[in-house]
Amino acid sequence: MSEEGSSKGRISIILFVIILVALGLSLVAFYQAVIVYGSGDPSLGTWFLLIGFMGIALLTYMLLQTRRRTFKLPIQAQRVATTILCQKCGFKNIRDFERGDYVFKDVTEECPKCNEKMAIASIYREAEKKGKKD
Amino acid sequence: MIPMVSQLGGEGPIAWILQIAWIVMIVATFIYGQRIQMMLMLRDVESSLFRLKLMRNKGRKTAISTIKEVGKPEEDPTDRVDRFLEYIAIGPVALDPAGIIWRLEHVLDVREVRFKESVKAMVPKADKTQINNMENMLEAALALNIIYKVIRHFYVLGKKTKSLYIIMQLQMLLPLIMREAEAFSNALRAFTQGQPIGDGIGALVAAKLMRGHRKKKVAKDTLMAKVPIEGRTAYVIKATGPGGNVGKPGEAIKQIIKENKGKITTAILIDAGLKLEGEKAGEVAEGVGVAIGGPGVEKYKVEESALKYKIPVNAVIIKEDIGDAVSVMRKEIFEAADAAIERIKRLLLERTKKGDSVIIAGIGNTIGIGQ
Numbered sequence: 001m002s003e004e005g006s007s008k009g010r011i012s013i014i015l016f017v018i019i020l021v022a023l024g025l026s027l028v029a030f031y032q033a034v035i036v037y038g039s040g041d042p043s044l045g046t047w048f049l050l051i052g053f054m055g056i057a058l059l060t061y062m063l064l065q066t067r068r069r070t071f072k073l074p075i076q077a078q079r080v081a082t083t084i085l086c087q088k089c090g091f092k093n094i095r096d097f098e099r100g101d102y103v104f105k106d107v108t109e110e111c112p113k114c115n116e117k118m119a120i121a122s123i124y125r126e127a128e129k130k131g132k133k134d
Numbered sequence: 135m136i137p138m139v140s141q142l143g144g145e146g147p148i149a150w151i152l153q154i155a156w157i158v159m160i161v162a163t164f165i166y167g168q169r170i171q172m173m174l175m176l177r178d179v180e181s182s183l184f185r186l187k188l189m190r191n192k193g194r195k196t197a198i199s200t201i202k203e204v205g206k207p208e209e210d211p212t213d214r215v216d217r218f219l220e221y222i223a224i225g226p227v228a229l230d231p232a233g234i235i236w237r238l239e240h241v242l243d244v245r246e247v248r249f250k251e252s253v254k255a256m257v258p259k260a261d262k263t264q265i266n267n268m269e270n271m272l273e274a275a276l277a278l279n280i281i282y283k284v285i286r287h288f289y290v291l292g293k294k295t296k297s298l299y300i301i302m303q304l305q306m307l308l309p310l311i312m313r314e315a316e317a318f319s320n321a322l323r324a325f326t327q328g329q330p331i332g333d334g335i336g337a338l339v340a341a342k343l344m345r346g347h348r349k350k351k352v353a354k355d356t357l358m359a360k361v362p363i364e365g366r367t368a369y370v371i372k373a374t375g376p377g378g379n380v381g382k383p384g385e386a387i388k389q390i391i392k393e394n395k396g397k398i399t400t401a402i403l404i405d406a407g408l409k410l411e412g413e414k415a416g417e418v419a420e421g422v423g424v425a426i427g428g429p430g431v432e433k434y435k436v437e438e439s440a441l442k443y444k445i446p447v448n449a450v451i452i453k454e455d456i457g458d459a460v461s462v463m464r465k466e467i468f469e470a471a472d473a474a475i476e477r478i479k480r481l482l483l484e485r486t487k488k489g490d491s492v493i494i495a496g497i498g499n500t501i502g503i504g505q
Contacts, residue, residue, distance in 0.1 A: 014173065103330060103375075103376070104341060123329060124465045125463060125465065
C-alpha cells in the first residue's frame with residue numbers, strides 16, 4: 001500500500017502570504033482611519049475602518065477554516081447496550097455490549113427473580129445526545 | 135465603490151498603497167480568478183483526502199489488530215491484509231446482456247469463496263461466526279481503501295491537468311462521499327465486535343418471527359422456518375446468523391416457490407431502505423416490488439419466480455440513512471421491528487385468506503442477530 005502524502009503542513013505558503021497581505025492592509029487602513037478621524041473627516045474615517053474590519057474578518061475566517069479542518073477528525077465511540085430478558089417474568093438487565101453477544105443468544109446467568117434462563121433480547125446503540133440526527 | 139475607495143486618503147503615500155493594492159487585486163482576480171477558485175477547491179479536497187487517509191489507515195490497523203486478537207495467527211497477518219485491501223473483482227461483459235445475471239452471480243460466488251478462504255488463512259483458529267465477521271470487517275476496510283484511492287486519483291489528476299472541472303466535480307461530490315466513508319469507518323467497529331447493524335433490521339424481523347420454530351437450511355447461508363401466523367402458513371426466511379452474512383434470499387424464495395409448485399399466495403420482503411433527508415429513521419413504509427438491494431442477482435431470481443407463478447410481491451421497508459445502515463443498530467431502528475411485524479400481520483389479514491401459504495423474507499446482513 002503506497003503512501004503518497006497529502007497530510008503535510010496545513011497552511012500553504014500562498015495562504016500565509018495572503019493572510020499577511022490582508023493583515024498589513026487592514027493595519028494600514030486602521031492607522032489611516034485614526035489619522036483621518038483626527039483631521040476631522042468622520043465619513044472618510046468610517047470607510048477606512050470598514051476596510052480594516054473587512055480585512056480582519058477575511059483573515060480570521062481563513063485562519064478558522066484552516067484550524068477547523070486540521071482538528072476535526074473524531075470518530076466517536078458509541079455506547080452499545082445489551083438487554084438481557086427473562087422469558088418468563090420479563091425481568092430486564094441492561095449492560096454494556098460484550099464481544100460474543102448477539103440477539104436471541106441464551107446467556108448463562110439466571111433470572112434473579114424466578115431463576116429461569118435468560119436470553120439477549122436486544123442490542124442497540126444509545127441515541128446521540130447532540131441531536132444531530134433527525 | 136471602487137472609485138470611492140481609490141480616492142481614500144487623498145494624496146498621501148498610504149493612498150498610493152491602497153490604490154495599488156486595489157488595482158493588483160482587480161488584475162489578479164481577472165487573470166488568476168479561476169486559479170484562485172481552483173486553489174481553494176483543492177484545499178477543500180485535500181483536507182477531505184487527509185481525513186479519508188486517516189480513516190483508511192484506521193481501518194487497516196483495526197483489521198490487523200482484530201485478526202491478531204481474535205485469530206491469534208502464528209504469522210504476522212499484515213501482508214495478507216494488505217493484499218486483501220487491494221483485491222479487485224471484474225464484472226462480466228455487458229455487450230451481450232443475455233445471461234449476465236448468472237455470470238455476475240458466478241463472479242460474486244467466486245469472490246466470496248476467495249474472501250472466505252483468505253480470511254480462514256488469516257484466522258485459522260476462528261469459528262464460522264468470527265470468520266464471517268472478519269470478512270465483513272475486511273470488506274469495510276477494503277471499501278475505505280478504494281474510496282481513498284479513487285478520490286486521491288482524481289485529486290492528483292485535477293492537480294496535474296489543472297482542470298477546474300475535475301476538481302469542481304470532486305469537490306461537489308465530496309460531502310456525499312465523506313458521509314459514506316464515515317459510515318464504513320463506523321461499520322468497522324460493529325464488524326469487529328459482531329454487533330447488529332442497521333441493515334440487519336429485515337433479518338431481525340424474520341428472526342423474531344421464526345424464534346422457537348424448527349429451522350432448516352434452504353439455500354447457501356440461508357435458513358427457513360415454517361411459522362403459523364394469523365391462520366396462514368408462513369415460510370420465514372433469513373440469512374444464517376449471528377455471523378455477518380446476507381445469505382441468498384432470492385435463491386431461497388425460488389426454492390420454496392418451486393417446492394410448493396407456485397402455490398404461494400403472496401411474498402413479503404422486509405428490508406432496510408434509504409430514507410430521504412427529513413424523514414425519521416425507523417419509519418415503516420410498505421409497497422410492492424422486490425425489496426432486495428445489492429448487485430441485483432437475488433432480486434432477479436425473486437422477480438423471475440414471482441412472474442412465472444404470478445405471485446404478488448409486497449415490500450415492507452424500514453427507513454434509515456447510509457450511516458445507520460452500516461453502523462451499530464440504533465434504538466429507533468431496533469424498535470421498528472415490532473412495528474414492521476404488525477404491518478406484516480395486517481398485510482396478511484388484508485391480502486390473504488386463512489390456510490394460505492405465504493413467504494416472509496427478512497433481507498439484510500444478520501451480523502449480531504441469531505434466530
